[in-house]
Amino acid sequence: MTGDTNSAVRRASFTIAIYLGLAALALPQARETYAELSGVRLWYKDTGGPGVPVVFLHSNTGSSQNWEHQIPVFTAAGYRFIAYDRRGWGRSMAQPGAQPGTAADDLRALIKFLGIDRFHLIGTAGGGFLVFDYALSFPEQLRTLVVANSIGGVQDEDYLELGRRLRPPQFDALPPELRELGPAYRAADAEGTRRWIELEHMSRQSGATAQAYRNRMTFSVLESIKVPTLLITGDADMYAPPPLLRMFTSRIAGSESLVIPEAGHSAYWEKPEAFNRAVLEFLKKH
Template identity: 50%
Template sequence: MSDWRPPPPQAPATEGLIDVGACRLWYWDTGGEGEAVVFLHAGSQSGAGWAYQQPVFVEAGFRVIGYSRRGCWRSEAGDRNEPGVAAEDLRCLLDHCGVARAHLVAVALGAFYALDFALLHPKRLRTLTVASSYLGIDSSETAYAQANARLRPPEFEALPVEFKELHPSYRAGKPDGVQAWLALAREARSGPPVVARRPFPMTWERVESIEHPTLLMTGDGDLYAPPALLRMQAKHLAHAEVAIVPEAGHCPNWEQPDAFNRIVLDFLRRQSGRG
């Protein structure tokens, strides 16, 4: 029998569309006087995938904001030949919401753009949480590129998305949760993905220049960013805290939300108000 626990009731939030210049992006915002936490979703998901986090972070005293990138759930795709810079779309969102500085919590592909934002707009960032991401480091970083190639041979992409992203324990023990996650994944995009431009190649030298408080985390069964890859990343972010979520794959915020929330909130509470 599945012991899956559906997401809890959500805290009140306003929803809207923000014009980023070439299209409109869907977002939600709980408002409030607390420091803002902005969630950046994975490539297989959208701004609708944070149901386990939204009410918990609000209860902890934070203003919580989520959004869908171009071409994802409820957001317009715009011209796919002119996909824009995702970090600048995020800046537009913060401006629209009147947020001067935010904590970014980014999973998987979302972390690519969180890194870009940290480098382009360091004064708008409070802390950076990077979960389950191989970061999109430029292929000129040969050793890291080779490690990623060993992790994901060409045949990897042909595998079902739930096999690639969800831990075996979750797939075996929580079939209802798998189906709910797949429903969100199916809704996340209605057409080809919009691949945002990055403002510059992401090298280790650039990563090392990020001085904001940083949390690196992954699931112990993440096929994209397993603990060994996380340790490689941590060598270039020597000040970062590192956490590994047991029995989680590429989506720890969904697979093990209690652990994910506890780790991130502990980090944010210790950093809140600094600077």
């Protein structure tokens, strides 16, 4: 009788092990490689696992490498972290010539490639343009939006004029690190500043063709966004200072906002603890 019992236990243990093994195989695996999509090879990193996916969109002066302060934190919090190099940036490789489709189409193709249903979408600076464009085009796929340090691609003339008045003369001629990193950070962290500059130099591909957006961004269009939205900027952000942030919060119903002290246009990099904490608290509510 004891032999029969032991045999049954072994069979049950073997069966459980098989089921656990199959379940592990079914989970998304961690990888850093290319997604072969129509007209483009997008380089992406995906921590895999069973967590809710969070997709990060880099700035126009960065790439997927710029999220090094976010990957371990969001993974430890149980999320599936995904970042990629947008077409024309980093290691992504597009076919020569005019770029077909839009950045939102590329993201949608990547999401389908990865087998994702719904996800959180986070973008900083130029990546925030794409967050809004995607939310307007495919809102049913999104759990939340986080737009940080971004002018949002809005084309209203009064908004553009206000932005020009708030920025100093010859602003666009300044080196990227002076435009995008606040003085408090540059003074306090020379090594972090050097690392940011290094990543900036590797970001945009020479001769890359800009893609169009699916929507012409205006505040009246943004008013249609119903996805829970968090808007972030830094108090030293010369691109998207707090007065501009308030224009977005007044138009996107139910949106939340945060101004991070002593941060410029790259709050995710300059103040990662404050940035990560605010974003994680927001995601947990949704």
